[in-house]
Amino acid sequence: xxVDIEKVAAITAEVCRRMLALxxxxxxxxxxxxxxxxxxxxxxxxxxxxxxxVLKPVRQPGExxxxxxxxxxxxxxxxxxxxxxxxxxxxxxxxxxLTDARALGIxxxxxxxxxxxxxxxxxxxxxxxTVRRQAAIAAARHIHMGDRHAAALGLQNQDLVRVAFEGTRxxxxxxxxxxxxxEWVPEIHLDTDEANALGxxxxxxxxxxx
Numbered sequence: 001x002x003v004d005i006e007k008v009a010a011i012t013a014e015v016c017r018r019m020l021a022l023x024x025x026x027x028x029x030x031x032x033x034x035x036x037x038x039x040x041x042x043x044x045x046x047x048x049x050x051x052x053x054v055l056k057p058v059r060q061p062g063e064x065x066x067x068x069x070x071x072x073x074x075x076x077x078x079x080x081x082x083x084x085x086x087x088x089x090x091x092x093x094x095x096x097x098l099t100d101a102r103a104l105g106i107x108x109x110x111x112x113x114x115x116x117x118x119x120x121x122x123x124x125x126x127x128x129x130t131v132r133r134q135a136a137i138a139a140a141r142h143i144h145m146g147d148r149h150a151a152a153l154g155l156q157n158q159d160l161v162r163v164a165f166e167g168t169r170x171x172x173x174x175x176x177x178x179x180x181x182x183e184w185v186p187e188i189h190l191d192t193d194e195a196n197a198l199g200x201x202x203x204x205x206x207x208x209x210x
Contacts, residue, residue: 024152025208027143027163027186030059031195034096036070036082036124037089042133046070046126052086060144061183062087072136073123074104090114094122094136097193101138108136112177138191142177143208145186150178153208163188163206169199172209 043049052066066084072094079100093116101108106120120136143161150156157180164172173194188206195201 024149024186026205027145027188027208028059029165029195029200029202029204029206030187030189031200031202032095032139032189032191034072034079034082034094034100034192036072036084037093037095038084038124039090039092040088042092042124042131043068043088045129045131046124048128052084052088054086058085059185059187061185068126071125072104073125074106074120074136076105077103079104091116092124092131092133092135093119094124094133095139095191096136097191098138099193101136104136106136108138110138110140112140112142112179113137139189140177141173141175141189141194142179143186143188144179144181144184146184147180147182149186150180156180162209164209165198165200165204165206167199167204169197171198173198176208 038046043052047068052068055065055067057064064086066086068084069081070084072079072082093113096108101120104122106122108120109118111118116134116137119134121132121134122136123130123132155161155178157178159178161176161178162172162174163176
């Protein structure tokens with residue numbers, strides 16, 4: 001089935017516009033399982049493809065879960081069938097929880113996406129080939145949002161905020177980095193370690209507190 005990414009993005013933007021009008025501090029959660037971003041060259045090496053095949057869109061406009069999966073190999077273990085996310089990035093990146101990193105036997109730094117200077121080395125295996133890349137990180141806590149949403153909260157790109165989570169295992173976490181682009185919609189990104197500790201899912205919300 002073909003997925004109309006532009007139509008999905010338009011619907012998502014309208015939903016977020018209504019959320020902004022009602023309560024800009026209440027932001028949906030996106031729980032991020034381990035996944036892989038590939039650059040164009042690595043996509044071709046691993047799959048013999050020039051572009052990913054779209055499985056389903058995600059919240060951020062133009063981004064999607066791809067049909068393609070890879071194996072990620074560390075010194076101690078291998079994660080099979082790790083989902084790739086599209087579209088292609090400037091550099092390949094493997095996003096893990098800290099529990100994942102320990103299982104693989106690597107020391108993945110907690111850092112922002114794209115900051116790969118101290119990333120851990122892993123092998124990435126696809127059906128057509130293998131690459132070894134300094135690519136594995138644990139994503140620093142962050143919140144995506146558009147410029148208008150940030151302005152409504154008095155926030156700017158790279159500001160740090162706290163987020164409160166409700167529920168029987170709820171709590172408050174510090175050091176969420178505000179990350180803005182005009183096209184982005186509000187979304188709190190948590191990895192599986194954080195989400196499991198708080199007892200939240202991608203159906204839940206957090207509240208930004210200053």
